[in-house]
Amino acid sequence: MTATAPAPRPAAAASPPPPARPRRPRRGGAGGAALTVLTWAIALVFVSPALWMVLTAFKTEGAAQTDPPTFFFQPTLEQITGVLSADFLPYLGNSLMATLASTALVLVLGTPAAYALSIRPVKRTKDVLFFFISTKMLPVVAVVVPLYVAAAEVSMIDNIWTLVVLYTAMNLPIAVWMMRSFFLEVPSGVIEAARLEGASLPRVLWSVMLPIMAPGVAATALICMIFSWNEFFFAVNLTASQAATLPVYLVGFITSEGLYWAQLAAAATVASLPIVIVGWIAQRQLVRGLSMGAVK
Template sequence: MKKLLAVLLTIFTYLAAFIYFFPLLWMFITGFKNEGEAVIMPPSIFFNPTLENYKIVWGSGIGTFLGNSAIIVVISTLLALILGVSAAYALSMFRMKKADDILFWFISTKMLPAVGVIIPVYIIFKKLGLLDSHLALILLYTAMNIPLAVWMMRSFFKDIPYELIESTQVDGATGLQGFLKVTLPLVKPGVISTGLLCFVFAWNEFLFGVSLTYTDSSTMPVFMASFMTQEGLFWGKMSAVATTAVLPSVVLGWFTQKQLVQGLTMGAVKG
């Protein structure tokens, strides 16, 4: 009976994984269809694959948009981790007055929808001459991800006994040395999982990208939206662009899956 249950559970797990992954699989397949086959109903399973959509997409300058996204997202993720990890460490390890109020203030910034601040942000950046620049999106994406980094990393630091910090000080290490050489390695899975989530959120962000950039700093989501025209939706080309866009996140998730699972199960689910 136990063996049968194990087999059924395995089948159910594979089925659930397939259902979850199926939209990505269908998007990948659609990228190799011509526009006529991409929109035909019912969908065609058997077709003559073509690279026409990818040729058109790469001929439309997707490399520039990929480069913009890579620069903006990588820098903003690193900044969010540096600031968020530092803030989470201070809030977790040191007895600060009103630490809970500070944490609530961090998370409260996520409650305001982006569309509610887009007009004042646009006016401010226009006055500063930052429209259509990498710096504008780097600042916004960093600010957007800092609350996530603080709350996730705090749960990891809370699992580390304060006596460990004191022992490093007794051994003669400075606060910075103890943090870099002792504490930070212990929360490495948390840093990786937090960084990956910050990367994904920044990589997929659309509203600020389409509102604050024009040509020089537009990102991948903006480029993807360019295939939604008055003539209709070009599903084949959009699928090719979307497949290219999700590859960096999939590759990063694949290579960091061990640390990601360990981080999410050990720290992020705790209060």
């Protein structure tokens, strides 16, 4: 989505204007055209797997297997209706629950941590930051059996809250790192001014800093949502019939003894729609948020 968004503007208006940089003149003529073609070609390469997925979703199983793939065919809704008519809704509900609840928790827990590590650095801030990110270095496959046994011990297998807790833990380090860089963007003068006016710490956080950081928070939230929405490994291992999420539903279409490309493509298209919609709505904030660090 971001590939087609307008060019990023300078971030928060409250931050000092970036140092004047001579603007490169727009290229015209052959060079400009070549650049446009190249940009489109690269964009097409990136979007082609998704395009193939959407096209295949409207084919029959037989048509999906042709080599080379066909681009002109009689479209059918058979696969899409097949996907929606099965038990789609409980999986969708579980995915929404796991994604949104874990993202909300990440923001609630991650914001104060990022504040402490940027505006009011604690002792050994760097070590703390490294400790946060080091939790991402252990391959998840190494912890899945202990997690399974622990969850079974407290009867939390196949419970959506297990996934909420795990996704929160999984995304928290990334969120802290991201939001810390956004906090660093906030000019210290603004904070000092607010404190001089007598604003309490929560007030400064809520009414001064967060509005400036809103695009950054939106970007962080969206990234956490994407990671949680697509997470498969924990979901497949720690759920069964009650708490399974969409990726688990999706993988059920894969079979080792038959053709399944069209069905799987239809399920994948339907499963990716919510996140595409959220990304599209938040597109402008995202571009601003993700380029916040870049204009420093």
